[in-house]
Amino acid sequence: MMTGPDIEAVFRAEYGRAVAVLVRFLGDIDIAEEAVQDAFATALRRWPETGLPPSPAGWIITTARNRAVDRLRREATRDERHAQAALLHAPDAPPEEGPVRDDRLRLIFTCCHPALAMQARVALTLRLLGGLTTAQIARAFLVPESTMAQRLVRAKAKIRNAGIPYRVPRDADLPDRLTGVLAVVYLIFNQGYEGEAGLCEEALRLGRLLAELMPDEPEVTGLLALMLLVESRRDARRGGHGELVPLPEQDRDRWDRELIAEGQGLVRRCLRRNRPGPYQIQAAVQAVHSDAPTAEATDWGQILQLYDQLMAIAPSPVVALNRAVAVAEVEGPRQALDLVDALDLDGYRVFHAVRADLLRRLGRGTEAVRAYEAALALTGSPAERAFLQRRMRTVTR
Amino acid sequence: MKYYLLNVMQPVGEPPGPDVLGEIEKRLDALNRELREAGAWVFAGGLHGPESSTVLRPRDGDVLVTDGPYAEGKEMLGGISLIKAPDLDAALAWGRKLALATTLPIEVRPFLGEAGE
Numbered sequence: 001m002m003t004g005p006d007i008e009a010v011f012r013a014e015y016g017r018a019v020a021v022l023v024r025f026l027g028d029i030d031i032a033e034e035a036v037q038d039a040f041a042t043a044l045r046r047w048p049e050t051g052l053p054p055s056p057a058g059w060i061i062t063t064a065r066n067r068a069v070d071r072l073r074r075e076a077t078r079d080e081r082h083a084q085a086a087l088l089h090a091p092d093a094p095p096e097e098g099p100v101r102d103d104r105l106r107l108i109f110t111c112c113h114p115a116l117a118m119q120a121r122v123a124l125t126l127r128l129l130g131g132l133t134t135a136q137i138a139r140a141f142l143v144p145e146s147t148m149a150q151r152l153v154r155a156k157a158k159i160r161n162a163g164i165p166y167r168v169p170r171d172a173d174l175p176d177r178l179t180g181v182l183a184v185v186y187l188i189f190n191q192g193y194e195g196e197a198g199l200c201e202e203a204l205r206l207g208r209l210l211a212e213l214m215p216d217e218p219e220v221t222g223l224l225a226l227m228l229l230v231e232s233r234r235d236a237r238r239g240g241h242g243e244l245v246p247l248p249e250q251d252r253d254r255w256d257r258e259l260i261a262e263g264q265g266l267v268r269r270c271l272r273r274n275r276p277g278p279y280q281i282q283a284a285v286q287a288v289h290s291d292a293p294t295a296e297a298t299d300w301g302q303i304l305q306l307y308d309q310l311m312a313i314a315p316s317p318v319v320a321l322n323r324a325v326a327v328a329e330v331e332g333p334r335q336a337l338d339l340v341d342a343l344d345l346d347g348y349r350v351f352h353a354v355r356a357d358l359l360r361r362l363g364r365g366t367e368a369v370r371a372y373e374a375a376l377a378l379t380g381s382p383a384e385r386a387f388l389q390r391r392m393r394t395v396t397r
Numbered sequence: 398m399k400y401y402l403l404n405v406m407q408p409v410g411e412p413p414g415p416d417v418l419g420e421i422e423k424r425l426d427a428l429n430r431e432l433r434e435a436g437a438w439v440f441a442g443g444l445h446g447p448e449s450s451t452v453l454r455p456r457d458g459d460v461l462v463t464d465g466p467y468a469e470g471k472e473m474l475g476g477i478s479l480i481k482a483p484d485l486d487a488a489l490a491w492g493r494k495l496a497l498a499t500t501l502p503i504e505v506r507p508f509l510g511e512a513g514e
Contacts, residue, residue: 161509163484163507164484164485165484165485
């Protein structure tokens with residue numbers, strides 16, 4: 001017996017695929033979206049009686065395509081040219097399952113085109129590939145629904161008017177463009193890390209999809225591994241009162257062993273390829289943490305080496321800050337503080353939190369309290385605030 | 398096919414010396430040749446500065462003639478290339494070459510409608 005949640009699961013899994021195929025058939029994102037939503041509405045009425053069809057995705061795609069073609073024919077008299085143009089892309093042959101994989105890849109590259117603003121790329125990706133509603137996306141990014149709706153309308157208009165192509169970029173452009181796609185996925189993940197958990201799920205789904213479609217791109221694998229290993233600690237990261245529990249204090253029995261095994265397997269696969277990149281190295285750092293049975297057993301020497309490698313290929317103040325955290329464990333808080341103080345990251349809350357912790361460990365209480373206050377002033381998340389406040393109270397001035 | 402305007406965004410102020418400009422012109426000639434050979438060239442040209450421009454403003458059914466410049470800014474329209482390209486990626490590839498040739502930022506704007514073919 002099919003239920004609402006069952007159909008919801010099919011929706012989550014197949015929405016992006018269906019939209020991607022329909023965009024190719026129809027040459028228009030709005031018509032494709034509407035047709036797919038129509039098809040799911042029909043499924044919601046029909047499947048509880050008929051049961052799940054043998055290929056739910058195929059059923060949705062065929063139904064959506066027929067709906068769209070009917071609609072376009074009906075409207076052909078009203079808006080002749082537009083409809084005719086769209087119909088040219090809608091041959092009568094039934095949709096094939098074969099090129100479906102490529103369609104989703106096309107759609108990702110279109111949604112994440114560098115000619116679109118970052119916010120628009122994120123919103124489009126969640127909307128078209130994830131099937132999230134405008135209201136859900138707006139809530140996750142803390143903007144009014146009308147703002148998000150307008151952002152999506154503008155982005156789709158730009159795709160149409162500027163002629164952003166619906167295809168996977170040429171080999172020469174692929175590395176750059178892929179970096180842009182991965183940045184969008186990672187941004188969605190990080191937004192979910194700090195707030196709406198559903199976004200992490202969505203980012204993982206996109207990460208798995210990319211890894212499946214582009215198995216030869218080690219950074220794609222690296223990003224998926226990174227997200228899996230971070231996600232494995234979701235439960236352990238929250239204390240009884242919803243406060244943030246930092247890595248060293250986490251109950252490691254609450255880590256998700258399945259996600260860890262999957263993430264570590266992917267890291268090993270990357271290492272064998274030996275084409276390192278920033279996501280792979282960050283994933284390797286997380287894998288070292290996941291390997292340690294206790295916080296004390298963490299191999300900080302190896303983590304420091306990995307950050308040295310990351311600084312060599314993708315240096316940034318934030319990477320230097322993370323490296324300093326490893327230096328504190330290997331060489332001591334004094335050496336780490338010197339490195340941290342040399343960084344120009346005054347507007348970054350983690351910078352102040354790391355400084356505060358180092359000053360606390362060095363017994364420099366007054367300065368530590370001031371650094372905690374600076375971190376708190378930049379921190380919005382209640383969970384993180386609770387953690388910082390608790391830490392600040394342990395400082396002896 | 399679509400028409401795209403490649404707008405050369407020139408900083409307001411003294412232009413570079415003749416040595417530099419000569420190099421830029423050589424590169425632009427080569428790029429325009431390449432555009433023609435690819436069938437993408439429609440029109441290209443540099444513009445005099447805004448101090449040479451004249452603005453016509455409709456007012457009460459009549460038209461007022463005034464001296465430019467019409468807007469103060471840090472950048473001005475230095476020149477344009479009008480090209481024909483199948484999609485934005487192709488237009489951006491030409492825009493990238495124009496940016497390198499002129500050493501200036503390039504705005505790529507699609508025209509309304511299609512270019513035919």
